[in-house]
Every structure is written in C-alpha cells, then in structure tokens.
Amino acid sequence: MELTDIAIKFGLIIVIFLISLVVAMYSTYAERKIAAFFQDRMGPNRAGPGGMFQPLADGMKMFMKEEIIPTNATPFLFIVGPSLAILTACIGSAVIPWGQNFVIGDKIIPLQVTDINVGILYIFGVVSLGVYGVMIGGWASNNKYSLLGAIRAASQNISYEISMGLSIIALLLVTGTLSLGEIAQQQHGWHWNVIYQPVGFILFLVCAFAETNRTPFDLPECETELVGGYHTEYSSMKLGFYLFAEYINMFISSAVMATLYWGGYNYPGMDWVTAHVGPVIGPLIGTAVFFAKIFAFIFFFMWVRWTIPRFRYDQLMDLGWKILIPLAIANIVVTGIVITLLN
Amino acid sequence: MESLSNKKKQLTVKPLNFWERAYLPAIVSGLAITMKHFFKKPVTIAYPDVKREFSENYRGLHSLKRDENGAERCTACGLCALSCPAEAITMQAAERQKGEENLYREEKYAAVYEINMLRCIFCGLCEEACPKEAIYLDGDIVPSDYLRKDFIYGKDKLVEAPLNQ
Secondary structure, eight states: OOHHHHHHHHHHHHHHHHHHHHHHHHHHHHHHHHHHHHTTOOOOOSSSGGGTTHHHHHHHHHHHSOOOOOTTSOHHHHHHHHHHHHHHHHHGGGGOOOSOOEEETTEEEOSSSOOOTTHHHHHHHHHHHHHHHHHHHHHHTTOHHHHHHHHHHHHHHHHHHHHHHHHHHHHHHHHOOOOHHHHHHHTOTTOOHHHHOHHHHHHHHHHHHHHTTOTTSOGGGOHHHHTTGGGTTOOHHHHHHHHHHHHHHHHHHHHHHHHHTSOTTOOTTHHHHHHHHHHHHHHHHHHHHHHHHHHHHHHHHHHHHTTSOOOOHHHHHHIIIIIIHHHHHHHHHHHHHHHHHHO | OOOSSSOOOOOOOOOOOHHHHHOHHHHHHHHHHHHHHHTSOOOOOOTTTSOOOOOTTOOOSOEEOBOTTSOBOOOOOOHHHHHOTTOOEEEEEEEOOTTOTTTBSSSEEEEEEEEETTTOOOOOHHHHHOTTSOEEOOSOOOOOOSOGGGGEEOHHHHBOOOTTO
C-alpha cells in the first residue's frame, strides 16, 4: 500500500470517528428537543440560539463533576467498564460503506474504512463485545442494583442476538454475500432489501432496539426498579461514556439498518443524477442520502422512546424467545423456498 | 346473588384478537398519536421573557399609593395589619413635622411599613380594610430571591414612585 493510500485511510478513519462523536453529541440535544416536541414542550433553549450549545454545556458539566470510585468497587474493572463500552461503540463504524467510490483522476477512493468479506459478522462481534462493558461495569460497582442491571443487559442482549442473527440469515439468502460494501452495491437504485425482506427488517429493527438498550427494551437501566441500573455507581465522565456509548450505538445501528435494508447510499434515479453532476458530487449526494436515512432512523428510535412504555422483564423474554425466534426461523424457511422456486 | 340496587353490571373481558395480540398495530396507532403532538404548538409560556396576561382583578405585589399632590395616603391606622389573616404587615407610626405637608397627607404617617411576602397570602383584605385607599395589590408577581430577609419589603419597595418623575 502506498503512503497516500495510508494517509487517505487515516483521514477517513478520523473523519468517521469525529462524525460519530458529533452525531452522538447532538443526538443528546435532539433527544431532549424531540422529547419536548412530543410532549408539547419547548425543550432546552437557553444555551445559544435554540439551545444549540446545550451538548457542550452538558459535556463540560460531565468533565467537571467529581470522580467517585466507591470504596468497595474494583478500581481497575470500574474504569475498564465504560472504556470498553465506548471503544466497542466506536469500532463498529469501520465496515460501514458511507458512500460510493470516489474517482479522482485514475485513483479510486472507497468511502469505507475496510471492506472485509465478513462485514456483518464483524458487526455482530462488536455488538456482542458491547455487553462486556455493561457487564464489567455492573459487576465492578459492587452494588446489587448495578449487578441486576448488568445481568439484565447480558441476558437481554444474548436473547435478542439470536433472533437478530436469524433475521440476518434470511437477508444473506437474498444477497449471497456477507460484505457490507457488496450488499450496498447490490441495492443500486431502489432495489432495496426491505422490499424483499420486510419481515426480516421488522425483526432486525426490534432486535436493534433491544441491542442498543433503548425503550421499550431499556430494562438494564430501569429507574423504577433498579435505581440507575448498571451505571448506578458511576459519576463524572465515566457515566458520560456510558450514556455516550448508547448514542453512538444508536448511530451505528441506524447506519447498519440503512445499509442492510434501506439501500445505504442508493436512491432512485441515482445514475441520472451522477451522470449530470459528475463523479465527485454524485457520490457526495449518495452520502448525504445515506446520512438522511440514518437520521430518520435515529428520529424513529426517539419517536418510539417517547411513545411506548417499558416492557416487563418476563414479557421481554416471551417476545424474544417465543415470538421473534420462531418468526425469524419461519422467515428463513419461506425465503429459502421462494428463492429455490424462482431459480 | 341478586343485586338489590340493580346497578350491578356484569363485565366480560373479551380475549384479544389476532391483531391486538400482534402488538404492532397498537404501536403504530400510538406512534400516530405522538406524531400529532409533535406538530402541535408548545403550551409553554417562557415566563421571564414572555408574560401571561393577568386578569383585571389579579392580586399581585402591594403598592402604597400617593394622592393627587404626590403625598403618601397612608396614615398608619393599622387596620390593614389588623385585618391581615397571615399577619404579614407591620408598621410604626410617626407624627408629621412642619414642612412635610407635601410628603404625607395626614398628620400621622407610617415611618416604617413592612410586608413579609413569604407570609402574605394575597387575599386582598388589607386593600378592603384600608379607609384611605392607600394600599392596592395591583402589582406584578413577587420576584424570587435567595434569602428570607429579602422577602420583607419595606417602604422603599412598596411606595409608588413620586408623581413628577
């Protein structure tokens, strides 16, 4: 690999990292604002025009707060917990194709950090690792509520990962590849996978809500039962990292859903647009479309959060094991039969 | 058993049909309801910036009135303090000296007049008791403060501004 290629990759990684941090930062603001609108309120409007600087003020507050490590906690693991949570949240973005390839001169610049051929499995691995951050943090706090929250998070994530994996298998039958870059390319124009896999998409969506610990599946941090859940004992920026990781996870899972099911950077009439505006602006429009899809999903996450109350724990397990998994298996069988008949 | 009042109503719980059990239609209708609220105007009135319009007989902060010549009307008769159910009003009377006729209307005036705004219940009985039309609750909302002692309002805050200013 040449030096310029390395520099380009490095720049891309930095840009994606910054974008995911900024998006996560402003998701907190968006969430408060959207929550306010859903409840006929105004939301934060004091810091800057329309409250635009509220995330900065919140971040500042997080940094200035006293750092408390409880006496009975395990100090090393107590710090590792949130670090792991934010680390696993950030590395998920590596395999997501953010746009079409740029062609400048005879150089092709892919807008994807790395197109490994097991992209989906990589995402699954990273998502599974995310549980460790929660689990270690809850365990190291030496607090029964934290531990209960951590156990809930672990069992919930494991349960929903199964149906998530099964819903992906049906998608793989359609696409025939595990690489996210290829999956995005296959959905050229408006041949989006959601048309071929509507049930799979709904299953994946429900599981994504559960994996990111968002309402109605936010039992790990259920205030009414568990004080604060797994981050009861956390303060200062360590708490900030946990909250931040949740928003980055939301961003990444929105990106994954948009890539897998909603066509990624593809939109109807993209060939015509690219032919008219040239090979540099065209992919940029695609990237803008991709981000519009991501933001739509983030908005949907928040919309659901301010609509639906939390599940009871046994209902959560019922839904995961008795409904979603059979449904996912049925989806695989039906997809397999249809594909066999069509070929 | 037979109901005596005939008001007893037998209720039956219908088992949920398939669509109700499927849960997703219910979520969709819930999402539609919240989306309706999303586009509604917020009901908030951003108080210090925007003020809600008061009714005409709103009872707010007290003010001690002056007469048409700018002299204080209050004669420190103490009827307001006597009528006050919350015992929020205290005063000390003093005799008017020569040359103060333009300041005080009668021969007696209130040298100290204090209302404790934390005790006051804004009932308006002082206003009704006053024989000299000297006190009215025609002001604003009492502003917030940090210390209890700052809520005891003296004459400096209560008396109307002089006429010629």
